Amino acid sequence: MTTLDQAPGSSAALTARAGALEASGWGVPFRLVQVRNLCFWVFALGVAGGIYEMLRYFGSGVHAYGVGLGTGIVAFAVYTVPWLILLSYHNRYTRLPGKLLVTAVVWGAAGAAFWIALPANGAFLSLYGKIFGHGWANDWGAGLTAPINEEIGKALALILLIGLAPRLVRSPFDGLIIGAYAGLGFQIIEDVLYAYNGTIANFGADQVGSALNVVLVRAPSGLFGHVLFSAVFCAGLMWLLGRGAGRHRLRGALLMLGAMAAHGCWDNMGAIGYSLAGTIGISLLWFLVLPIADLLLLWLTFRLAVPQEQAWLRDILAPEAESGLLTEEEVTAAAGGWKTRRRFRKAQHGHRERKRAKHILAAANDLAQEVAEAGGHDTEGVEHARSEVRRLRAAA
Amino acid sequence: MASTYGGRHVAVDNWVPVERRWLGLDKRTLLPGLVVFAIAILLRSIIPSIDQATPVDDVIEAGDRLNLDNGLTIAPPVGWELVDGILVGADTVQPGAGSASASMVQGGVQAQIAVSSFAGDAGALLDQVNRNDSRSDSRPGFTVSAEPTAITTVGGITGAVEGYTSAAGDGLLAAFTFPDGRGMAVEVAGTSEQLAARTSQIDAMLRSVTLEVPQ
Numbered sequence: 230m231t232t233l234d235q236a237p238g239s240s241a242a243l244t245a246r247a248g249a250l251e252a253s254g255w256g257v258p259f260r261l262v263q264v265r266n267l268c269f270w271v272f273a274l275g276v277a278g279g280i281y282e283m284l285r286y287f288g289s290g291v292h293a294y295g296v297g298l299g300t301g302i303v304a305f306a307v308y309t310v311p312w313l314i315l316l317s318y319h320n321r322y323t324r325l326p327g328k329l330l331v332t333a334v335v336w337g338a339a340g341a342a343f344w345i346a347l348p349a350n351g352a353f354l355s356l357y358g359k360i361f362g363h364g365w366a367n368d369w370g371a372g373l374t375a376p377i378n379e380e381i382g383k384a385l386a387l388i389l390l391i392g393l394a395p396r397l398v399r400s401p402f403d404g405l406i407i408g409a410y411a412g413l414g415f416q417i418i419e420d421v422l423y424a425y426n427g428t429i430a431n432f433g434a435d436q437v438g439s440a441l442n443v444v445l446v447r448a449p450s451g452l453f454g455h456v457l458f459s460a461v462f463c464a465g466l467m468w469l470l471g472r473g474a475g476r477h478r479l480r481g482a483l484l485m486l487g488a489m490a491a492h493g494c495w496d497n498m499g500a501i502g503y504s505l506a507g508t509i510g511i512s513l514l515w516f517l518v519l520p521i522a523d524l525l526l527l528w529l530t531f532r533l534a535v536p537q538e539q540a541w542l543r544d545i546l547a548p549e550a551e552s553g554l555l556t557e558e559e560v561t562a563a564a565g566g567w568k569t570r571r572r573f574r575k576a577q578h579g580h581r582e583r584k585r586a587k588h589i590l591a592a593a594n595d596l597a598q599e600v601a602e603a604g605g606h607d608t609e610g611v612e613h614a615r616s617e618v619r620r621l622r623a624a625a
Numbered sequence: 626m627a628s629t630y631g632g633r634h635v636a637v638d639n640w641v642p643v644e645r646r647w648l649g650l651d652k653r654t655l656l657p658g659l660v661v662f663a664i665a666i667l668l669r670s671i672i673p674s675i676d677q678a679t680p681v682d683d684v685i686e687a688g689d690r691l692n693l694d695n696g697l698t699i700a701p702p703v704g705w706e707l708v709d710g711i712l713v714g715a716d717t718v719q720p721g722a723g724s725a726s727a728s729m730v731q732g733g734v735q736a737q738i739a740v741s742s743f744a745g746d747a748g749a750l751l752d753q754v755n756r757n758d759s760r761s762d763s764r765p766g767f768t769v770s771a772e773p774t775a776i777t778t779v780g781g782i783t784g785a786v787e788g789y790t791s792a793a794g795d796g797l798l799a800a801f802t803f804p805d806g807r808g809m810a811v812e813v814a815g816t817s818e819q820l821a822a823r824t825s826q827i828d829a830m831l832r833s834v835t836l837e838v839p840q
Contacts, residue, residue, distance in 0.1 A: 265641045265651045267658030275665060293760035345669045352673035355708075359679050363707065364715035367724055378668055385661045392657030430725070431741045432750065432810060433757040500718040 238548025247605050249544035254396035255323035256601030261332055261393065268392030272336065275385075279339030282347060283418070287425060294428045297436035301424025304444045305417050312413055312456065320406050322538035322564070323545075324598065329394060330410045333386045337414025337459075341382035342422075346415075349378040372497030376458075376489035379415065383459040384466055386411035391472070400474075400541075401467040401481075402534040408463025409456045416455035420447045453495070453523045461530045462488035474537050484530055491523050539564045545597050554618055555593055559586075563593035585621060592618045681706040685729065689713075690833075692723030693740045695805065700833035702826035705731040710738070734815035734823060736830070743808025747785040748773065750800035750808045755787075758798075764791040780835030784809075795820060799831050809834070 238246070250256060263269045287298060320330065353374040357366040387407050391398045398407065424440040424447075431439040461484055467473055468481025494501060498519065502511030542564035549555045555563070562573035570590055577583045596614035603611050641651045685705050690698040690713040698713055710727025711717065727738040743750050751773055759767045771788030776799065778784065784801035796814035803809070813820065813827050820827070 260639065263639065263651075263654075265646065265649060266654040267650050268654050268661070271658045271662050271665075275661075289762040292762070293757040340665075345665050348670075348673050349668040352676040355676045356672075356679060358709070359676075359681055359683070362715065363683065363709065363724075364711050364717040364722075367711055367722070368718045381664060382668065385664060388657050388661050392654045392661075395653075429757075430739060432739070432743060432753050432808065434743060434745075434753050503719050 237552035237554075239551055242544075242548040242551050243605070245544040246548055246600070249323075249541040250601060250605050252399060253323035253538070253541045253601075254394075254399050255541070255545070256604060257394070257396045259326045259329040259332075259394050259397060261328065263393065266393060268389045272332070272340070272389050272393070275340030275344045276335055279342065279344035282343040283339065286343070286347070286422070290425070290429065294425060294433055294436060297428025297433070297440040298421070298425045300437050300440035301421045301428075301443065304441065305420045305424070308420070308444070308448055308451075309413070309417050312417075316406070316409050316413065316456070319409070321594070322402065322535070322542045323400075323601065325397065325403060325406055329390060329397060330407070332393070333390065333407045333410040334414035336386035336389065337383050337411035337416075337455075338418040339414075341379065341385065341411065342415045342418045345382035345385075346375075346378045349382075350374050353378065368500040369497055372493035372495075372500075375496050376492040379455070380458060380462045380485075380489050380492060383411045383415050383455070384408065384463050387463045387466055391470075399472060400534065400537050401464040401472070401530075402538045404467035404472075405460045405464040405530060405534050408459035408461070408466075411463070412455035412457070412459035415459070416451055419455070420444075420451065423447055450495075453520050457523055457527050458488045458492045461485075461491070461526055464530045464534050473534075480533070484526075487526050491519070491526055494519055494522075535566065539566070542597060545600055546593060549593070549596065549615070554615055555589075559589060559593055562586075563590045563597070585624070588621050589618060592621055681708060681730075683707040691727045691738070692721070693727065693738065693809065694723035694725055695807075696837040697723070697740060697803065697807070697809070698833075698835055698837075699727075699738065699811075700830060701727070701729050701736070702731070702823070702830050705729040705736070705826075731823070732819060734813060734819045736811065736813045736827075738809065738811050740807055740809045742806050743802055744806070745802065745808075747783065747800045747802050747808075750802055750810060751785045751787060751798060754798055754800060754810050754812075755789075758789070758791075764789075764793050764796075766790070766792040770795070776831055778832050778834040780833075780837075782834055782836060784831070784834070786831060790817075797827060801834055803836050805836070 261269065261272075291298060354366060354370045357370040357373070387398070387404055390407055397403070420443070424443040427443040428436045428439045465481040465484030465488065468477040469485065470481070471478065494514070498514050499511055502508075502514040504510070506513065543560055546555060546560045546563060550557050550560045558573060562570050565573075573590070574583045574586045577586045592614065596611070596618060599608070599610045599614040645652050647655065683706060685701045685703055685707055687703050689703075690700050691710045692698055692713045692715070701707065701710075706729060708728045708730055709724070710729070711722065711724045725740040729736050743753075745753075755767075755769060758764050761767070768790050769787055770790045773785045773787040776784045776786045778801070782801055782803065784799055786797065786799040788797050789795065794814055795817045796812055797820060799811040801809045801811075811831065
C-alpha cells in the first residue's frame with residue numbers, strides 16, 4: 230500500500246478518527262495461527278478433539294444411517310445460507326474480519342458442541358436422574374443442562390478470540406456478532422446430530438422422512454435458538470469483562486442470565502407450559518410467548534450494543550464531511566441503522582435520487598472500510614473510494 | 626507488519642518481546658487460554674467423572690413397570706438398575722407422561738428399549754433392526770445366531786425375538802408392533818454367559834409388554 234499524504238479534515242476530526250480506529254481495532258488483520266499464543270493451542274486442541282468426537286459419533290453408524298445423516302447435512306447446509314446472509318448484514322459498522330468469524334463458527338461446531346457439550350450434557354442429565362429421579366430429569370433436566378454447558382461452551386469462542394485478537398474484539402457489539410456466529414456453528418451441527426439421532430430413533434426406516442421431520446421442527450425453532458442466545462450471552466460477557474464504553478458489569482451479568490433463562494425455557498417448554506396452563510400452555514409458549522420474549526431480549530441487547538459502533542463509524546467518516554466529500558446527513562445515515570438509512574433515502578426527491586443516495590451510502594461505507602484498512606492514512610485505496618463517491622454524486 | 630520512522634526500526638505487530646514470554650508463550654495470552662482450558666476440562670471431563678463415581682441407586686423393584694407412553698408398558702427385571710426411563714406412577718409434571726426410550730443394566734448386561742412409529746409387522750421391524758446392526762461399526766461381525774421365533778406377551782401382543790453374536794458381544798433382539806402404528810425394539814447385550822444366567826428374567830420382561838388405551 231502506498232501512503233500518499235495526510236487525510237483531509239481538521240486535526241480534531243482526525244484525532245477523533247484515529248481514536249475510533251484505535252478503540253474499535255477496525256482494519257487490524259486477524260491471524261489464527263500464533264504459535265506463541267496459548268489461546269491458539271487451546272483452540273486447536275478443542276477443535277481437534279471436537280472433530281475426533283464428531284467422526285466417532287457419526288462414523289459408527291454412517292453405514293446404517295447414512296441416508297438420514299446425509300439428508301440432514303444437505304438440508305441444514307442449505308438452511309445455513311440465509312443465516313450467513315443475515316449475520317453478514319449485521320456484521321457492519323466496524324466490521325469484524327471473515328477469518329475471525331469462521332474461527333467462531335468452527336469453535337461453535339467442533340469445540341463447543343462435540344468437545345464440551347456432548348460429554349457434559351450426558352453427564353449432567355445422568356447426574357440429575359441419579360439425584361432427583363428420572364421423572365424429574367425428564368421434565369427439567371434439559372433446561373438445567375444446556376444453558377450451562379452450551380452457553381458457556383459457545384462463549385469460550387469469544388474468550389479465545391479476545392486472546393487471539395485483543396485489538397479487534399473490543400465492543401459488546403463485537404461480542405454479539407461473535408456469539409451469533411459461534412451459535413450458528415453450534416446450531417447447525419446440533420441440527421445435523423438431531424437428524425441423525427431422529428433417524429436412529431425411527432429404527433432407520435424411512436431415513437429421508439425421519440431427517441426431514443427434524444428439519445421441519447428445528448429450522449423454524451432455530452430462529453429463536455442458539456444464534457440468538459449466544460449473541461445475547463456474549464454481548465453480556467463483554468460488558469461483564471468491562472470491554473465496552475462505561476462500566477456496565479451488572480447489565481452484562483443480567484443479559485447473560487437472561488440468555489441462559491431463555492435457553493432453559495425453550496428446553497423445558499413442556500414442563501413449564503403444562504405447569505402454567507396445561508397443554509394449551511405449551512402451545513402458547515412455543516408459538517407466542519417465547520419467540521416474542523426472546524426477540525425482545527435480542528432487540529434490547531442490540532439497542533444497548535450498537536450506539537458505540539455507530540459512534541465509531543461516525544468519527545471515522547467525520548473528516549470526510551469536513552472536507553465536503555460527504556454531507557453530515559450522509560455520514561449520519563451511513564453510520565446509522567436501517568431505519569436511519571431508509572429515512573435518509575426517503576427524504577430524497579425522485580426515484581433516481583433515492584437510488585443514488587443508496588449508492589452513496591454504500592460507497593461511504595466502502596470508504597470507511599478503506600480508511601480503516603489504511604490505518605487512517607490516505608492511500609490509493611482510500612483515494613479511489615473517495616473518487617467513487619464523487620463519481621456517484623456527479624452521475625445526476 | 627513492520628513500522629518504520631525515519632528508517633529506524635519501531636515495532637513488528639506479531640513480535641512477542643522476550644521479557645513477555647513464559648515457556649515461549651506470550652504471557653498476556655496465558656489467562657484467557659487457561660480460563661478456556663479449565664472451563665472445558667471441568668465440563669467435559671470432571672463433571673462426567675463425578676457422574677461415573679455417583680452410583681445408580683434406582684433399582685427396579687417387584688411390580689415396577691416402565692411407562693413407554695400412551696398406555697404401552699413393560700416390566701423390567703427386578704434388581705436391575707434403571708439408567709433411563711420413567712416408571713408408571715413416577716412424579717412428572719404431566720400426569721402419566723412416559724418416555725419412548727429406556728435402558729437398564731445389571732452385571733455388565735445392558736437392556737435398551739426404543740419405541741417409535743413403524744409401518745409393518747414385528748418381523749419387518751426385526752429385519753430392519755438386523756439391517757441396521759449388521760451395518761453398524763458398534764457390532765462388528767453381527768450375525769443372527771438364533772432364528773427369529775414368535776413370542777406372545779401377557780397382553781396378547783405377538784412379537785419376534787432372535788439371538789445374535791458379534792465381535793463386540795452377544796445379544797438378543799426382540800421386536801413388537803402395535804395397532805396404534807408404533808413399534809418397539811428391545812436389545813439385551815452382554816456375553817453369552819451373562820445372558821444365559823438371566824434368560825428367565827429377560828424372557829419374563831419380554832412377555833410383560835402390554836398396551837392399554839389410556840382412559
